[in-house]
Amino acid sequence: MAPPQGSRAPLEFGGPLGAATLMLLFPAIMFHLLLAVRSGPARLLGPPPYLPGLETLWSPWALLLCFTWLGLQAALYLLPARNVAEGRELKDKKRLRYPINAFQALVLTALLVGLALLAGLPLGKLPEMFLPLAFAATLIAFVGSVLLYLKALVAPASALAPGGNSGNAVYDFFLGRELNPLICSFDLKFFCELRPGLIGWVLINLTLMIKEAELRGSPSLAMWLVNGFQLLYVGDILWHEEALLTTMDIVHNGFGFMLAFGDLAWVPFAYSLQAQFLLYHPQSLGFPMASVICLIKAVGYYIFRGANSQKNIFRKNPSDPRVADLETIPTATGRQLLVSGWWGMIRHPNYLGDLIMALAWSLLCGVSHLLPYFYLLYLITLLVHREARDEQQCLQKYGLAWQEYCRRVRYRIVPYIY
Ligand SMILES: NC(=O)C1=CN([C@@H]2O[C@H](COP(=O)(O)OP(=O)(O)OC[C@H]3O[C@@H](n4cnc5c(N)ncnc54)[C@H](OP(=O)(O)O)[C@@H]3O)[C@@H](O)[C@H]2O)C=CC1
């Protein structure tokens, strides 16, 4: 049995109390959003329009549908991949190998959904099942996290995550104890991070668009745009799947309730908030406003993709001609830090791009309600907190070199503001 890491690892998220609060708060917010968005006043703040009973939330069909979805995505994960990538070196000096075929999974899922539509599958009925589906996804995430926690009890010490092994059961359950829980060579965390949730989000958006077409004859311009923007976002992340292997979620975090619930329930049901809002609260969007919003989205995407690609190319091969001219700071680890280009303007240019895109998605819902802006407010909080965690980890990794980087690049996310 693996010993706990003890009190040496600094506790994040406010320790056990913070973890317990978040574990209750996030599911509560998700159900509040699902209930509020379909109510007349669509209020973000204040009590939910009603409290659903267990008979509204629980449906064996919804559970079966969630398992079918997970099974389908797992089968697509196991298909031959265009590329196999190696993860970062682990404590036992080994590297795990990952199939890079998430974009292929998206395309194959789209083909299967197209066939299902041709066969007459009533996908427009799915929005009526969001509450039981979200409940089933939460249940799967909870039970899955319990199983992951138990599995970690018999894992070797070298398999444990740097965080998530404090010895406090609540905190460790939340953050996750084992870094890369595997079933044979199937990496459960890597699988859940991208596929079921992100592809599920796009599918949920599509069902909302179909439902709108059934109700109003055709989808609105705002609904088309929100579907297109978010499909571009998800498609882009899946296309650059390999970049996930260097994120803190894969390198640092264990697989616990935070990621299980976040990936399987929160992402598909909370991130589709704007499309849900547009179904129940149609907005008339003129072409001039739509053009401005498209421009905001394009600027956000340009920054997001430019910054992420620059770092990924540099990390893969610092002498690549596309990044070889950039100024760098050497570090004691042998790796360098970029100090010009996107990463020389602010410390997290990719977060800024992400936030600008989130603004564009929310603007599609007009300005009459605060509710569709929840995603933007949430993302600001998530990324500010994530930036602080990353900063701590970089300070530990790079020490003086990181301090020098922070001295030269003063602003974190928004130039001259933050
Ligand atoms: N919509 C959502 O819910 C979320 C979206 N995201 C998005 O996902 C993407 C990935 O974000 P995330 O995983 O947080 O991390 P980042 O892609 O920002 O990576 C941070 C890491 O980059 C490296 N790094 C930092 N500064 C430099 C530098 N100057 N030069 C070279 N390398 C540097 C460090 O790792 P090392 O040195 O070890 O390589 C650091 O730990 C972002 O675009 C973000 O917006 C993320 C979370 C949630």
Ligand SMILES: CC(C)=CCC[C@@H](C)[C@H]1CC=C2C3=C(CC[C@@]21C)[C@@]1(C)CC[C@H](O)C(C)(C)[C@@H]1CC3
């Ligand atoms: C239960 C709880 C308190 C959860 C809060 C955090 C989660 C919602 C987020 C933690 C890390 C996440 C990531 C993504 C979505 C949000 C959560 C699950 C992510 C899949 C979004 C798309 C990104 O490009 C990403 C793949 C880097 C990212 C991974 C982390």
